[in-house]
Amino acid sequence: MAGITNAGFRRLCREQGAGFYVCEMITSxxxxxxxxxxxxxxxxxPDEQPRSMQIYGVDPATVGAAVRIVAERDLxxxxxxxxGCPVPKVTRRGGGAALPYKRRLFEAIVRAAVxxxxxxxxxxxxxxxINDEHxxxxxxxxxxxxxxxxxxxxxxxxxxxxxxxxxxxxxxARLRESLPAELPVLGNGDxxxxxxxxxxxxxxxxxxxxxxRGCLGRPWLFGDLEAAFAGRPLPAPxxxxxxxxxxxxxxxxxxxxMGVDKGIRDMRKHIAWYLKGFPVGSELRRRLGLVASLxxxxxxxxxLDPHQEFPADADGPRGRQGSPGRVVLPExxxxxxxxxxxxxxxxxxxxxx
Numbered sequence: 001m002a003g004i005t006n007a008g009f010r011r012l013c014r015e016q017g018a019g020f021y022v023c024e025m026i027t028s029x030x031x032x033x034x035x036x037x038x039x040x041x042x043x044x045x046p047d048e049q050p051r052s053m054q055i056y057g058v059d060p061a062t063v064g065a066a067v068r069i070v071a072e073r074d075l076x077x078x079x080x081x082x083x084g085c086p087v088p089k090v091t092r093r094g095g096g097a098a099l100p101y102k103r104r105l106f107e108a109i110v111r112a113a114v115x116x117x118x119x120x121x122x123x124x125x126x127x128x129x130i131n132d133e134h135x136x137x138x139x140x141x142x143x144x145x146x147x148x149x150x151x152x153x154x155x156x157x158x159x160x161x162x163x164x165x166x167x168x169x170x171x172x173a174r175l176r177e178s179l180p181a182e183l184p185v186l187g188n189g190d191x192x193x194x195x196x197x198x199x200x201x202x203x204x205x206x207x208x209x210x211x212x213r214g215c216l217g218r219p220w221l222f223g224d225l226e227a228a229f230a231g232r233p234l235p236a237p238x239x240x241x242x243x244x245x246x247x248x249x250x251x252x253x254x255x256x257x258m259g260v261d262k263g264i265r266d267m268r269k270h271i272a273w274y275l276k277g278f279p280v281g282s283e284l285r286r287r288l289g290l291v292a293s294l295x296x297x298x299x300x301x302x303x304l305d306p307h308q309e310f311p312a313d314a315d316g317p318r319g320r321q322g323s324p325g326r327v328v329l330p331e332x333x334x335x336x337x338x339x340x341x342x343x344x345x346x347x348x349x350x351x352x353x
Contacts, residue, residue, distance in 0.1 A: 011048070067079055092328040093245060094343040124151075156169055193214070239307060
């Protein structure tokens with residue numbers, strides 16, 4: 001969700017329904033080095049509560065220092081350690097989904113975060129493992145629990161799967177069974193509508209769900225989830241006019257957060273997600289994908305049929321899917337899972353997020 005969960009999008013989601021909204025992933029080194037990009041990425045609305053920060057790092061000392069900065073400067077109310085990112089620029093340095101394979105290093109990072117967090121709860125998000133031959137989630141869950149985390153979340157795919165195929169919810173059930181009942185276990189993977197969330201909880205016994213790609217172009221999903229978990233009827237799916245109003249609100253919030261020009265340019269990538277399933281002409285889609293101002297967005301949205309009903313098949317996978325592939329790892333990374341060494345060059349000083 002890099003490039004998505006900025007302050008503007010988080011506000012939009014909060015306006016739709018209750019939830020716990022996490023900022024974009026940043027590097028621990030970026031915080032320690034006071035990287036300007038990092039601090040732009042963790043910008044919070046003045047009324048944003050709770051404030052949740054997502055961090056990744058490969059060096060226990062750096063992660064501990066970063067979390068201590070968060071606590072001492074009161075930058076957030078919650079820290080989530082990301083051990084689930086599968087992208088090569090992260091895993092090739094031992095970060096993200098590559099890291100739990102190194103059990104001692106993983107344990108040291110989590111303990112450093114918890115020990116430096118003070119009153120702030122620390123949670124961990126991870127994947128099943130690097131690939132089917134190197135599954136790490138049960139060991140990682142136990143180590144995280146022993147280190148004192150407040151919750152553990154599992155994206156039920158391996159890093160090699162990336163975002164392809166189907167999430168293996170049975171892994172979430174096994175993790176739930178393996179950890180103390182008082183430690184919340186959250187499930188992630190293939191939550192595209194409220195019915196998916198209810199089904200995951202029923203199938204796995206998990207204590208809650210984590211939503212990623214499912215909210216792309218569907219921020220009202222959080223209102224649906226709030227109603228579903230409360231046992232209330234779901235709101236009616238939005239007609240195209242309501243979708244257009246949400247798109248405009250999104251654009252305004254992005255402009256407030258990023259500036260007028262950058263905000264409207266950032267809005268372009270959201271267009272296809274919002275219009276997924278709606279029979280909107282290709283030329284109008286193309287023009288919306290190149291929109292350059294709020295006035296132009298208003299003019300183009302005005303060409304949509306506001307009464308067009310939400311398509312029955314519009315829910316489902318969005319965002320990155322792709323295909324499985326080899327996970328890029330540091331040299332000799334798989335030789336010894338007990339090796340606690342930090343990979344050479346793992347922490348880049350200029351990396352913000």
